[in-house]
Structure formats: structure tokens, C-alpha cells
Amino acid sequence: GQSLEQPSEVTAVEGAIVQINCTYQTSGFYGLSWYQQHDGGAPTFLSYNALDGLEETGRFSSFLSRSDSYGYLLLQELQMKDSASYFCAVRDDKIIFGKGTRLHILP
């Protein structure tokens, strides 16, 4: 089976940096994805890591260590609009999501 662990909530200050960790156990693995979901909205894709290392997309970066079954999402220069839930997801033929991390941003 597959399981993913991520913190349920994280709080940070506007303008700061926050890291959301994800560990996974899976029988098949192509890569680790991250999605953002605002309240009442649909999940939207943020990033994908198939290989070890850091991928950067603007203010967001994602890291993967396949040997440690671990990844993280790094959000820099936090803005109030970044308040949302963030999901890591394991990709093999299907896509399995973690339970999500709710990010609270304080002004």
C-alpha cells in the first residue's frame, strides 16, 4: 500500500519562509508532486520531483530524497494569498495524496 505523512498545520508570518515536509511509503514510485488547494477550490499543481534534488519555480521550491522517501515544499516571501492547504502526492500509475497541511499566515 501507500501512505504519506505531512504535518496537519503550519503557521508562519507574512514575508517569511516556511517548509512543509512529507514522508512516504509506497510500493511504486515515479515521483513526488505538490498541490495547493484554497478553501472551496480545486487542487492545483505546484511542482513535481522525479529525481533527487531541488526544483525551483518562482517563490516555491520542492525537494526530493528518494533514498530517504522524503520531500519538502519550501515557500519563500510568504504572501497572505498563500494561505491554503498543501498536499504532497506520490505518483505511480495513480496519484495518492497525503492528508494535507493547512498553512496559516499571520500579518
Place this chain on the structure above:
Amino acid sequence: DSGVTQTPKHLITATGQRVTLRCSPRSGDLSVYWYQQSLDQGLQFLIQYYNGEERAKGNILERFSAQQFPDLHSELNLSSLELGDSALYFCASSPIRGTEAFFGQGTRLTVV
């Protein structure tokens, strides 16, 4: 706009009833996924179809079934509905081995 269309957006029905949720994937995407999201819960994988064939099954109840048609649209059928089936149901599509899944806006099902 992700290009994935789900209908209806909202559905209210009584316990014991049956409903059908519809999903039209992005043009060219052969894979369709269905997810259930209950209040403050993660996205629970239900089932995946690829080009009309069932590809993977998750925690889908026996009361639930799905299919993908030749035009690639998919339907999720929920029967003998219970109060606990109230949730947001999302459909997503992706190209084969695509790294990104595109989600529809979801169908909010309320069972009363």
C-alpha cells in the same frame, strides 16, 4: 480553468438514493481519476481509468462504481447513499505518465 469539467456542481439528495456524477477530461488526456474529499480531510483516491479501462482502484465502496466511455468522459455512480457520503467529489485528468493532474471544480454532494 483547468479544462476539466464536472457536473453538477452541487447535488442534494436523500439517503438511499442513487446519483451520477459526470466528468469531461481535458482534451487529449486519457487518464481520469476520481477522488472523495470530506470536510477537512485529504483527497481519498477512489478509482482511475485509462482509455476506457479501469487502471487502479483505491478505497472505493462497493456501493460506488465508475466507468469511462469511448469519448473519454467518465461517470461516478453512487448508490444507496448514506449521510457519510456527503463530500466533495473531484475528477482529475492527466496525459499518460504525465507529471501533472488537472482537477475539475468538483461536485459537492449533500445527503440528507
